[in-house]
Amino acid sequence: MKLLLVEDDPMVGGLLETALTGAGYTVELCPDADCAELSIKVQTYDIMILDIGLPDRSGLEVLKSLRRAQSEVPVLILSARITPPDRVQGLDLGADDYMVKPFDLDELLARLRSIIRRKQGRTEIMLRAGNVELDPVKLRVTVEGAEVALQPKELKLLALLLQQKGKPASKSAIEENIYEEGEAFESNTVEALVYSLRRKLGRDLITTRRGLGYVIAE
Amino acid sequence: MRFFSFVRNRSLASKLFGGTIAALSAYVMVIGVLAYMSAEGAISGAYDQSLVVNANALLFLMQEEAEEGNLNKPLSLNISDENLTGEEKSIFDAMSEYRMFRVWYKSKLVLSTLDKLPATVPIFPQGFSDREVGDDSWRIFSLHATSKNLVIELGEQKDARIALVWNIAQDLVLPFCISLPLVALLFWRAIQTGMSDLRKVTGQVNARSPDQMTPLESSNVPADLLPLVEAINSLLDRLDKSLSRERQITELAAHELRTPLTAIKLQAQMGLRAPDEESRLLALSGLVDGVERAGHLVEQLLTLTRVEQTDFELAEVDAGEVCIRAAAELRPLSERRNQKIVVEISEPLTALANEDLLHLTITNILGNSIKYSPECSNIVIRGNRLKDKIELEIADEGPGIPEPVREKIFERFFRYHTGKVLGSGLGLTIARQCADRMQASLMLETPKNGIGLVTRLLLPKRRSALTVSRL
Numbered sequence: 001m002k003l004l005l006v007e008d009d010p011m012v013g014g015l016l017e018t019a020l021t022g023a024g025y026t027v028e029l030c031p032d033a034d035c036a037e038l039s040i041k042v043q044t045y046d047i048m049i050l051d052i053g054l055p056d057r058s059g060l061e062v063l064k065s066l067r068r069a070q071s072e073v074p075v076l077i078l079s080a081r082i083t084p085p086d087r088v089q090g091l092d093l094g095a096d097d098y099m100v101k102p103f104d105l106d107e108l109l110a111r112l113r114s115i116i117r118r119k120q121g122r123t124e125i126m127l128r129a130g131n132v133e134l135d136p137v138k139l140r141v142t143v144e145g146a147e148v149a150l151q152p153k154e155l156k157l158l159a160l161l162l163q164q165k166g167k168p169a170s171k172s173a174i175e176e177n178i179y180e181e182g183e184a185f186e187s188n189t190v191e192a193l194v195y196s197l198r199r200k201l202g203r204d205l206i207t208t209r210r211g212l213g214y215v216i217a218e
Numbered sequence: 219m220r221f222f223s224f225v226r227n228r229s230l231a232s233k234l235f236g237g238t239i240a241a242l243s244a245y246v247m248v249i250g251v252l253a254y255m256s257a258e259g260a261i262s263g264a265y266d267q268s269l270v271v272n273a274n275a276l277l278f279l280m281q282e283e284a285e286e287g288n289l290n291k292p293l294s295l296n297i298s299d300e301n302l303t304g305e306e307k308s309i310f311d312a313m314s315e316y317r318m319f320r321v322w323y324k325s326k327l328v329l330s331t332l333d334k335l336p337a338t339v340p341i342f343p344q345g346f347s348d349r350e351v352g353d354d355s356w357r358i359f360s361l362h363a364t365s366k367n368l369v370i371e372l373g374e375q376k377d378a379r380i381a382l383v384w385n386i387a388q389d390l391v392l393p394f395c396i397s398l399p400l401v402a403l404l405f406w407r408a409i410q411t412g413m414s415d416l417r418k419v420t421g422q423v424n425a426r427s428p429d430q431m432t433p434l435e436s437s438n439v440p441a442d443l444l445p446l447v448e449a450i451n452s453l454l455d456r457l458d459k460s461l462s463r464e465r466q467i468t469e470l471a472a473h474e475l476r477t478p479l480t481a482i483k484l485q486a487q488m489g490l491r492a493p494d495e496e497s498r499l500l501a502l503s504g505l506v507d508g509v510e511r512a513g514h515l516v517e518q519l520l521t522l523t524r525v526e527q528t529d530f531e532l533a534e535v536d537a538g539e540v541c542i543r544a545a546a547e548l549r550p551l552s553e554r555r556n557q558k559i560v561v562e563i564s565e566p567l568t569a570l571a572n573e574d575l576l577h578l579t580i581t582n583i584l585g586n587s588i589k590y591s592p593e594c595s596n597i598v599i600r601g602n603r604l605k606d607k608i609e610l611e612i613a614d615e616g617p618g619i620p621e622p623v624r625e626k627i628f629e630r631f632f633r634y635h636t637g638k639v640l641g642s643g644l645g646l647t648i649a650r651q652c653a654d655r656m657q658a659s660l661m662l663e664t665p666k667n668g669i670g671l672v673t674r675l676l677l678p679k680r681r682s683a684l685t686v687s688r689l
Contacts, residue, residue, distance in 0.1 A: 010639075012480050015504070016484065019487075055633065080474075101476045101477065101479070102476060102480040102482070105487040
């Protein structure tokens, strides 16, 4: 899951980045509106956390230009503005959720999961394929009920494929989704990850579609 | 004392009422006096004339009596009222006491109303005269017919006239006096009706809650109350502006406090879920940083409030010494960043300032320089004596502040350089407030070489006329 975090306060931004990365997101941090707008142009994100009080412009301006550009990326506003009119304005401008600072980290993570489920049209909380089950809350994977330990990147890849079951993910899409910007990766790493997932979860789970990428069958 | 204050503070209605009734009473009195005077003139004329006419009539009668030789011995006169009817009789009786006449023939009194003016009173000179006889005051007309040896004297007591004049004046004034209470009542009603508008305005003001700042209704207010209503409305407007400014500041402060609180809560939650000792300790030290940051913000907020709301005395202060002290206090911070603070002050710089405020100004500016300037850079504090000012200059090698934001930077919570520095957004606001309270000016400039920021503080050396009058 690729997440854009727009937060101007370095302390809050840094801590959130750490927390979200720990929760399995690939996080990109922007300290101002300019950075956020540029990032949206050059990248696609699965979800966005947006602060309103940014130094250069209001976060609401970012939201407006995002929706004007027909982007459907879900947005959660995280703001120190607490009055109902502020929340109403944020939601009416196209935000999917609104949380006020200071917030509870677990609640934020739960809301992010709920937004993603809604976007994918899922009501089931667990991600499942055959006898493999991924718990997005605890970030635990089981095969026939037995827990299997996965590396963070393996987990991210599995989550990505499970969330778009039946739809193949290209190698570059996978790279973009699981590696953070500036993180060095070699071109065979995706193959290595797929190999190790097959070894841990069974050979038939992930199918290779030549020229299209990898897919988990529905 | 209470009585006097009551008199001074008595109600508008009673003042108006008292004034009107006093004026009305004075008016009635003047009418009375004028009526008295005019009646007196008219009555004197008429009565004098009737004296003359009657004297001539009596003379005519007496001439005949004299020619017939009836006057050689005194006549007896018996005036009877038997031919008079009731009313005529009473008029006759009422007035007879006030009249008299005497007829002299050859200097002998031959006919008189004896009891009024006895013969011992000598003959009056020809014409009108006024005379006191006993307790009575008389108006006399004396007609001397020398060729006939006859003198006719008719007199009238002045009391009769005065009584009549009084009667006329009373008849004029009495209706006024009787109707005065009624008129007063009508006045009182009218005044109360007028006052009801004032009461309406008072009611409007009273009915307000403390945060209701909408203007009072002024469309139906009478013209003379309008200035009051407008004055109240303008006061409400000013109050509203200052209140909403206060509210804005409070909201802004609450908003700003939420950010460090967010960091603290986040840090604490991450500490709670830390998988090992090492990351727990890291989270805890981050927590301490967060609390320190929130504490600093609260401290700065309190300082700003104190600077804005306390009265500070200005006195002669050695500004150089304050700079040296501030530099010494902040040196540990600068040394952590390998920065050097150089103080280039060689002479005493006596300025009119407040030591506390000046210290706050310098430490806030110096604190900013340390925070925003790169490591291993220099910060220089210089001081100069100008003609009537003391100039202090703090120059750093930081990123500077571009011209367009130099005024905005003094607004509370306005931050220009965000990035890694966690400022409260209040440092320069406090410095500017302190400078303002000392009637000093604070300016931001770019040094000649274009690198860094120069903050210049100009302090007055002594009280100017303006300062004295303001203090």
